[in-house]
Amino acid sequence: MTTIKLSNLKKTYGKAEAVQPLNLTINEGELFGFLGPNGAGKTTTIKMMTGLLEPTEGTVEIAGVDMWKKPLKAKRNIAYLPDQPNLYPKLTGWEYLKFIASVFKVSEETFQARAEKYLHMFNLTDSVDELLESYSHGMKQKIALVGALVHDPKVIFLDEPTVGLDPGSARKLKQLLRNLCDQGTTVFMSTHILEIAETMCDRVGIITEGSLLAIGTMEELRKQGGNNNASLEDIFLELTGGDDAAELIKSLEHEGGHR
Amino acid sequence: MTRLLARLYWQQFKRTVSSMRTGQIIPLIAIGVFAVILVPIILFGGSALGSVMPAEDRTNFYSIITFGGMIITVLFTIPQVFKNLFSSKDVEMLFTLPIATKHIYWVKFGQSFFSTAAFVWVFLVLFFLSYGLGASVAWIYFFIVPIISLTVVLVGLSIAYLFNLLLIQIIPKSRVKELMTLMTGMAGLIIFLLVQIPNLMGIDNMVEGMSAELPALTLLPTHWAAMALSFFSQGYILRGLLWMAAMVIAVSIITLLTQVVVDRGFRTGWIRMSEGARRKKRKKRKKGKFHLLRSPVISIGLKELRAVQRDPREWLTFLPVLIIMVVPLFPILTNEGALESIIENTMTSWLVAHGLLIFFLTMLMGNFSASSIGREEKAVWILRTLPLSGMQIALGKLWVHWLIPLIFVLLIEIGLTIFIGWEWYMGIAGFIAFGFIALGMSGIGLWAGTIGGKYNPNNPQQRIETGTGFLLMLINIPYMLLMFMVAIFLFFPVEFQPYISQFSEGAFGLVGLMASLINLMISAKILLGSLSLGVGVLMLVIVSVGVTYLFLWLSAKRIDQGIQINIVDGTRTSSKGL
Numbered sequence: 027m028t029t030i031k032l033s034n035l036k037k038t039y040g041k042a043e044a045v046q047p048l049n050l051t052i053n054e055g056e057l058f059g060f061l062g063p064n065g066a067g068k069t070t071t072i073k074m075m076t077g078l079l080e081p082t083e084g085t086v087e088i089a090g091v092d093m094w095k096k097p098l099k100a101k102r103n104i105a106y107l108p109d110q111p112n113l114y115p116k117l118t119g120w121e122y123l124k125f126i127a128s129v130f131k132v133s134e135e136t137f138q139a140r141a142e143k144y145l146h147m148f149n150l151t152d153s154v155d156e157l158l159e160s161y162s163h164g165m166k167q168k169i170a171l172v173g174a175l176v177h178d179p180k181v182i183f184l185d186e187p188t189v190g191l192d193p194g195s196a197r198k199l200k201q202l203l204r205n206l207c208d209q210g211t212t213v214f215m216s217t218h219i220l221e222i223a224e225t226m227c228d229r230v231g232i233i234t235e236g237s238l239l240a241i242g243t244m245e246e247l248r249k250q251g252g253n254n255n256a257s258l259e260d261i262f263l264e265l266t267g268g269d270d271a272a273e274l275i276k277s278l279e280h281e282g283g284h285r
Numbered sequence: 286m287t288r289l290l291a292r293l294y295w296q297q298f299k300r301t302v303s304s305m306r307t308g309q310i311i312p313l314i315a316i317g318v319f320a321v322i323l324v325p326i327i328l329f330g331g332s333a334l335g336s337v338m339p340a341e342d343r344t345n346f347y348s349i350i351t352f353g354g355m356i357i358t359v360l361f362t363i364p365q366v367f368k369n370l371f372s373s374k375d376v377e378m379l380f381t382l383p384i385a386t387k388h389i390y391w392v393k394f395g396q397s398f399f400s401t402a403a404f405v406w407v408f409l410v411l412f413f414l415s416y417g418l419g420a421s422v423a424w425i426y427f428f429i430v431p432i433i434s435l436t437v438v439l440v441g442l443s444i445a446y447l448f449n450l451l452l453i454q455i456i457p458k459s460r461v462k463e464l465m466t467l468m469t470g471m472a473g474l475i476i477f478l479l480v481q482i483p484n485l486m487g488i489d490n491m492v493e494g495m496s497a498e499l500p501a502l503t504l505l506p507t508h509w510a511a512m513a514l515s516f517f518s519q520g521y522i523l524r525g526l527l528w529m530a531a532m533v534i535a536v537s538i539i540t541l542l543t544q545v546v547v548d549r550g551f552r553t554g555w556i557r558m559s560e561g562a563r564r565k566k567r568k569k570r571k572k573g574k575f576h577l578l579r580s581p582v583i584s585i586g587l588k589e590l591r592a593v594q595r596d597p598r599e600w601l602t603f604l605p606v607l608i609i610m611v612v613p614l615f616p617i618l619t620n621e622g623a624l625e626s627i628i629e630n631t632m633t634s635w636l637v638a639h640g641l642l643i644f645f646l647t648m649l650m651g652n653f654s655a656s657s658i659g660r661e662e663k664a665v666w667i668l669r670t671l672p673l674s675g676m677q678i679a680l681g682k683l684w685v686h687w688l689i690p691l692i693f694v695l696l697i698e699i700g701l702t703i704f705i706g707w708e709w710y711m712g713i714a715g716f717i718a719f720g721f722i723a724l725g726m727s728g729i730g731l732w733a734g735t736i737g738g739k740y741n742p743n744n745p746q747q748r749i750e751t752g753t754g755f756l757l758m759l760i761n762i763p764y765m766l767l768m769f770m771v772a773i774f775l776f777f778p779v780e781f782q783p784y785i786s787q788f789s790e791g792a793f794g795l796v797g798l799m800a801s802l803i804n805l806m807i808s809a810k811i812l813l814g815s816l817s818l819g820v821g822v823l824m825l826v827i828v829s830v831g832v833t834y835l836f837l838w839l840s841a842k843r844i845d846q847g848i849q850i851n852i853v854d855g856t857r858t859s860s861k862g863l
Contacts, residue, residue: 078670080847098673101670102672106666112664114588116594116595117588125584128579129581129671137578
């Protein structure tokens with residue numbers, strides 16, 4: 027069953043095309059990795075999908091609901107974790123979670139159980155009564171993630187979720203996302219870390235200069251590139267960095283091998 | 286090295302000025318216009334004082350002015366110095382370079398002088414020169430004034446540096462930034478109070494006051510500057526030079542003292558600031574107890590309430606109104622006759638007190654609710670991605686920004702009712718009327734916030750664009766006038782009608798128009814007789830709720846469409862949508 031459907035989704039700023047018409051469908055329980063170099067249009071696409079940025083053209087459907095025609099209904103199904111988790115500095119972690127749960131009208135018992143489960147998972151139990159302004163970047167990211175999970179969304183959008191997380195938390199996040207997807211939650215994640223995309227994602231999309239260059243499972247991408255042994259890094263560099271970058275890396279690897 | 290850094294700062298300043306956008310230039314033009322207006326006042330005032338003041342009072346006068354100049358320098362430069370030393374983005378880079386702390390420090394000192402203290406110096410020089418001209422003092426005085434004024438300002442600036450370097454060691458770092466913003470706001474008010482001291486103490490004649498002994502001031506180095514000025518104005522060059530030398534030594538000692546603490550205060554202070562705030566535990570939740578989840582509208586309001594409650598900078602909004610209301614009380618409280626008259630004429634005192642209360646507080650209400658949009662700052666994505674309608678967000682913000690000042694008014698109302706001895710129903714009537722009038726103001730303010738929301742990390746209390754602030758004022762005025770008429774209809778005693786009628790016949794222009802309208806309302810009240818109370822209450826409710834609903838609807842529409850918060854980040858400006 028399709029959970030996310032993008033049809034001719036486009037964003038322009040004046041004459042510049044930040045995202046060229048994009049068509050994409052993501053199924054229920056799928057973990058989708060969205061890759062691309064800096065400024066490729068990843069965040070712009072996610073912002074259009076989460077109701078933060080109005081598309082110039084095209085539609086975004088979340089669980090069959092148009093995000094820009096019925097925003098409230100569509101937003102009830104999603105959670106978003108931005109790359110910079112700017113939260114309310116004068117709320118405590120617990121108050122922030124309570125606020126999110128109130129908006130989604132989560133029952134008190136469910137909220138309590140879920141919040142405590144995820145707080146424990148990310149080692150936040152002891153700091154949940156502190157003001158968010160005193161949290162480190164990683165802690166903010168984790169509490170925002172708990173806030174995203176507390177209402178059990180159908181779709182989770184994550185923009186560079188592992189940036190700022192300690193290795194332990196990053197690993198827990200990876201496991202958690204995989205488990206959530208196995209239980210039917212859909213995850214749309216942008217990342218720079220190719221290893222995460224390669225090992226975790228069901229499918230990967232590679233975008234550069236606002237255009238989706240390739241999409242598929244790792245197997246499909248290798249087939250498209252005509253090299254069955256290629257890593258995602260090889261495929262990514264070949265598609266986004268051009269031949270020069272790929273050759274440069276190969277020559278460096280070659281030199282390294284001679285030393 | 287200091288010269289190299291100074292050149293770098295100068296280049297940066299030139300480029301900042303040349304790349305300024307129109308919106309950034311407008312406040313500078315406003316400051317320029319203000320300065321142009323202020324200069325003739327200083328020149329005329331100084332000259333007039335110089336011509337009337339007896340020669341024997343000059344030393345004390347100089348002492349007060351130099352002391353005042355120093356205090357103004359301290360107050361205005363403390364937040365500026367803090368910003369330069371501890372919040373400036375270049376410090377991190379400078380500390381990683383092989384540059385001695387003292388070189389960075391001296392360039393920062395120069396920056397503070399030219400950005401703030403130099404203005405005080407110029408005004409001080411202008412004042413003393415015009416005073417000297419008015420008093421026809423000796424010629425040498427005019428050559429010495431710039432130097433002595435400079436020493437006064439340098440003492441003030443050095444104190445500001447010392448204060449900052451020591452403060453950073455004492456105050457909890459989570460509170461330092463908030464304290465600085467509070468001080469910026471307080472500076473103007475403290476100066477206002479300093480100017481008001483003679484009035485508060487019942488000294489009506491400023492010149493007379495000069496004859497009084499000022500023992501406390503004579504102990505300060507600013508008094509040495511005053512002594513030097515006094516001797517130079519009489520033509521005693523040698524004695525003047527001696528006092529001036531004392532002042533120069535004082536400046537040197539204080540700046541040397543800052544030099545001593547600079548290494549510890551500046552570098553370690555900056556590190557302390559950069560470490561981030563200490564984690565402060567809030568009240569621990571009781572384990573095993575469920576925590577009531579509320580409706581989204583209530584939750585939004587509570588979120589706003591906590592932001593206001595936990596940040597002292599937010600309280601600053603109420604401070605000017607409180608001071609403006611409290612200051613006139615001093616002469617009243619010290620005058621037995623005035624106090625008796627207020628207590629005897631309860632109706633008149635009730636009308637005057639509520640007129641003032643409504644005028645001051647309702648002007649504040651608009652700004653207070655307008656600030657709620659800018660308060661979202663970079664966390665604006667949260668509300669935008671949550672399933673909340675514009676109306677829910679607007680209502681959530683409105684109720685709390687209406688209720689907080691209302692509680693403030695309730696306390697004032699209870700205090701005044703007890704103190705003046707009004708009947709209890711008078712207090713309740715005033716409170717209800719205020720509640721309705723304030724509701725409309727809050728609605729208008731909220732809408733203003735949605736069209737011109739702003740967030741500046743360096744001035745977090747300024748949350749609306751300057752132009753929007755003016756627009757808010759322009760919309761508030763007709764609303765206030767409308768509500769004023771309704772209040773006149775409701776509360777003005779009909780016995781006064783003959784006086785108002787007589788006055789309106791003789792008056793013309795805006796005053797005449799107002800008097801005619803008041804007369805019309807009172808005449809209508811007389812005509813309606815016993816029905817007037819019901820009609821008045823209905824008018825109050827309809828106008829207030831109608832205006833509130835209209836602006837609430839407009840705000841909700843704007844929020845649904847996606848509003849922009851202008852996030853001022855140094856010289857760059859970025860926007861985030863809500």
